[in-house]
Amino acid sequence: MQTRFKGRVWTFGDDISTDHIIAGKYLGTTDSKVFAEHAFEAVDPTWAKKVQPGDLIVAGDNFGCGSSREQAPVALKTLGISAILANSFARIFFRNAINLGFPVVECPGLKTGVKSGDIVELDMARGEVHLPGGPVMRFKPLPPNVLEILEAGGLVPKLRKELATKSAG
Amino acid sequence: MPGLTISEKILAKASGKERVSPGDIVDGSVDLLYMHEMLAMALMPFNEIGTMKVWDPDKIVVTLDHWVPPPTPEIAKMHQTIREFCKKQGIKRFHDVGDHGIIHQLIAERGYAHPWELVIGSDSHTNMVGAVGAFAAGIGATDTAAVMATGRLWLRVPETMRVDIHGKLGKCTGAKDVILKVIGTTGDDGARYAAVEFSGPTVRGFPMDERFVLCNMTTEMGAKVGMVAADATTKEYLAHSGHPFKAIDSDDDATFAKTHTFEIDGMGPQVACPSNPANLKPVEDVAGTKIDVAFLGSCTNARIEDLRIAAKLLRGEKVAPGVRFQITPASQIIYRQALKEGLVEIFMDAGATFTSSTCGPCFGGHMGTLAGDEVCISSTNRNYPGRMGSPTAQVYLASPWTVTASAIHGEITDPRKV
Numbered sequence: 402m403q404t405r406f407k408g409r410v411w412t413f414g415d416d417i418s419t420d421h422i423i424a425g426k427y428l429g430t431t432d433s434k435v436f437a438e439h440a441f442e443a444v445d446p447t448w449a450k451k452v453q454p455g456d457l458i459v460a461g462d463n464f465g466c467g468s469s470r471e472q473a474p475v476a477l478k479t480l481g482i483s484a485i486l487a488n489s490f491a492r493i494f495f496r497n498a499i500n501l502g503f504p505v506v507e508c509p510g511l512k513t514g515v516k517s518g519d520i521v522e523l524d525m526a527r528g529e530v531h532l533p534g535g536p537v538m539r540f541k542p543l544p545p546n547v548l549e550i551l552e553a554g555g556l557v558p559k560l561r562k563e564l565a566t567k568s569a570g
Numbered sequence: 571m572p573g574l575t576i577s578e579k580i581l582a583k584a585s586g587k588e589r590v591s592p593g594d595i596v597d598g599s600v601d602l603l604y605m606h607e608m609l610a611m612a613l614m615p616f617n618e619i620g621t622m623k624v625w626d627p628d629k630i631v632v633t634l635d636h637w638v639p640p641p642t643p644e645i646a647k648m649h650q651t652i653r654e655f656c657k658k659q660g661i662k663r664f665h666d667v668g669d670h671g672i673i674h675q676l677i678a679e680r681g682y683a684h685p686w687e688l689v690i691g692s693d694s695h696t697n698m699v700g701a702v703g704a705f706a707a708g709i710g711a712t713d714t715a716a717v718m719a720t721g722r723l724w725l726r727v728p729e730t731m732r733v734d735i736h737g738k739l740g741k742c743t744g745a746k747d748v749i750l751k752v753i754g755t756t757g758d759d760g761a762r763y764a765a766v767e768f769s770g771p772t773v774r775g776f777p778m779d780e781r782f783v784l785c786n787m788t789t790e791m792g793a794k795v796g797m798v799a800a801d802a803t804t805k806e807y808l809a810h811s812g813h814p815f816k817a818i819d820s821d822d823d824a825t826f827a828k829t830h831t832f833e834i835d836g837m838g839p840q841v842a843c844p845s846n847p848a849n850l851k852p853v854e855d856v857a858g859t860k861i862d863v864a865f866l867g868s869c870t871n872a873r874i875e876d877l878r879i880a881a882k883l884l885r886g887e888k889v890a891p892g893v894r895f896q897i898t899p900a901s902q903i904i905y906r907q908a909l910k911e912g913l914v915e916i917f918m919d920a921g922a923t924f925t926s927s928t929c930g931p932c933f934g935g936h937m938g939t940l941a942g943d944e945v946c947i948s949s950t951n952r953n954y955p956g957r958m959g960s961p962t963a964q965v966y967l968a969s970p971w972t973v974t975a976s977a978i979h980g981e982i983t984d985p986r987k988v
Contacts, residue, residue: 416758416846418954425933425957429637429645431610443961463759463792467952468933469694471611471710492763492794493694493710500712546595546724556712557615560719564620 402552404525406483406504408455412517413444415461419468419494423476436476454481457521461487461512465494474498474505484523486511486530486540499547502555508540573821575730576797577765580705580818584688592729592827601687601704603717604631606673606929608692608710610648613655615715624659625721631682632656633665635672638928641936671901671927674698674869678782679903681811685800685818690717695869695951697793698786701778702808703800703818705765708789728794729827730820731761734770737835742985744879745780746871746949746969748772749787750840752832754850762792764827767820772834773798778807779875786870787951790847839985841947842967845955853972853984863946864889864977865958866970867898868932871949874899874907876970881913883974883988884920890980895922896938902927922977934959947976 420443427439441448458464458477464487465473474497477485484504488511498505504525514532515521522531530538543551553559574582574589582589585596605612609632624630632652640646649667656664665676674695676682683689685703689696692714699706709723717723733752753760766788773781781798788796798804799819808815820826839853866872866880880897889895897917899905905927908914917924923938930937932950940946940959946966948958953965968976971985978988 416954418952418957420934420952420954420957424961425935426939426959428933428935429642429648431614431648443956463762466758466792467694467954467957469608469692469708469710471608471712489759489762491759491792493708496713497710500710500716544595544726556716557618560619560716564719 402554405522406457407520407522408457408483409453410457410459410515410517410519410521411452412512412515413458413460413464416463416466417460418466419470419473422465422473423470428470428472433475433479436472437479440476440480449480452480452482455483456481457523458482458485459487459512459515460485462489464490466491469493471497474501474503478503486523488512499550500556502551504551506540506543508538511538514538572825573823575765575820575824575826576703576767576799576818577705577728577730577795580686580688581725581727583686590727592727594727596725596727598688598723598725600629600690600717600721600723602629602631602683602689604673604677605692605714606633606635607637607648607652608714609652609655611711612692612714612718613651615712616718619715619719621719624661624718627660627662629721630661630718631663631677632661633670633673633676634667635670635927636929636933636935638667638670638926669902671903672869672929674786675873675900678702679901681808681813684808684813684815685804686816690723694789695786697788697796698782698869700795700797701781701785702804703797705795705797707795726763728763728765730765730767732767732769732826732829734829734831735768735772735834736770736831737772737833739834740836740838742971743837743839744969744971745776745783747837747840748832748834749784750842750850750967751837752830753787753790753848754840754842756791756830758790758846758848759792761788764793766791766793766796768796768798774801778803779873782873783870790951839969839972841972841982842953844964844966845953847952847967853968853982856966856982857984859982860945861893861947861976861981862944863940864893864895864973865931865938865946865948865950866973867896868929868950869900870951871970872898872900872904874904876949877904877908877913879970880974881916883971883978883985884922885916887920887978889921889977893977893980895977896925896931897922898925898931899927931958933957947973947982949973
């Protein structure tokens with residue numbers, strides 16, 4: 402599993418809901434490209450065009466609140482966002498992202514130390530974020546059961562492996 | 571050993587343990603999995619997991635609710651895929667268009683969920699079903715696929731936040747005003763990852779429809795589940811299901827991470843202003859705000875009791891010129907009941923629109939979405955930017971009383987003054 406991510410930051414505030422991330426009117430499909438194209442349209446209609454693969458999102462409290470729509474993390478992952486760091490996450494968004502093998506990390510206070518356009522480096526294994534100019538912020542590593550899903554590449558590959566082991570045993 | 575909360579009791583039972591504590595990770599055996607159109611999104615991961623068959627078709631309920639009737643050929647196709655999947659998998663409790671309802675309401679009114687059960691739904695407002703004394707949590711598509719394949723789900727045992735309500739509801743107020751007040755006090759992440767348990771004399775005296783409203787919007791507090799102890803009221807509500815009933819409540823010496831006490835004597839109608847469900851104001855502070863749309867619908871507030879309130883206020887009145895008032899019942903069963911009671915005629919005489927049951931307008935999907943800068947007062951649950959249509963539309967959340975009074979006057983109106 403990739404554990405180091407270096408990239409450009411996009412910052413967002415508190416209570417970014419799934420409605421901000423992908424509006425309900427685009428959910429009438431299972432095509433993830435559609436979700437990606439319209440990501441964060443309610444905030445900035447040109448955002449999805451400006452994002453580059455490898456960029457990171459840094460946000461405030463309660464990121465991903467609202468709906469259970471997995472299309473929200475799917476949209477951001479499809480655009481190539483490598484990880485999301487927030488003060489805190491809404492619970493379903495957090496589960497959905499981890500299940501997709503999409504790194505989401507609670508790093509309280511990071512948002513006040515960075516601005517959009519900054520380059521940061523996330524080190525999942527060491528629980529560190531390296532800020533521009535040298536400062537390092539530490540965060541509590543993900544719980545072991547969550548890390549296990551992420552390391553497997555998501556819940557589906559993890560279950561496939563477990564089921565295969567079971568039937569072989 | 572201290573006692574256990576309702577959630578701790580249910581998660582201990584679901585994971586085959588004597589007892590569990592907050593923070594424990596448990597592997598829960600699911601008693602009921604229910605899904606709407608998210609099933610279509612879950613099919614890809616389900617097929618990849620590779621079990622081919624669902625773990626137990628008799629523990630699954632499926633309905634179509636978000637896009638009913640299907641507004642585009644692509645969605646009609648999505649419904650076809652779901653229909654075929656249910657048939658192939660032997661899922662007998664598939665409620666197709668015509669027999670449908672917003673899924674949480676359908677689960678509740680058909681008596682599909684019971685106290686002590688671990689209930690998992692593919693929608694954030696699954697919390698509503700906790701009002702019957704179940705542990706009912708919402709999940710996304712990949713988790714849904716995993717439960718379909720294995721019948722199990724890992725869960726972190728949540729801390730329990732107790733919310734005690736004391737006092738009597740005032741004139742033209744209801745559980746919606748209470749929960750808006752609670753969310754406005756705790757914030758829209760005030761119960762993040764926690765179980766919210768409603769208690770106190772007011773809640774114990776609430777009928778089921780009011781309990782559903784409370785639990786429904788614990789989602790807007792960030793809660794994992796919302797619940798009310800299962801008592802005689804619950805038993806009576808579920809009696810038609812024929813399922814054996816076993817009451818559940820937290821032990822007297824259970825540990826609560828936090829207890830909030832609300833005294834609601836003298837509390838008037840409440841409104842959550844744009845664009846956050848916690849942006850609370852008493853109705854007096856926003857009265858007079860011009861509206862373009864009033865919407866009475868969603869899993870939160872579109873039960874027969876809500877429709878009766880609307881009819882009571884609308885009888886002999888007209889919807890204000892230039893305002894569209896849409897009423898969308900939470901299920902087809904409620905639709906039929908509204909017809910039987912003559913409510914639909916009252917709505918139509920007043921110039922309101924009455925539609926088939928769907929989630930459509932609440933999530934900005936179809937069948938009544940908002941244009942840019944339109945102002946809407948709605949009995950629904952969320953008002954983040956773009957929730958009900960254009961990102962520049964303004965949504966105020968309120969009770970059926972306040973929504974209907976506002977529809978008549980064309981501006982946000984204190985229903986006590988109608």
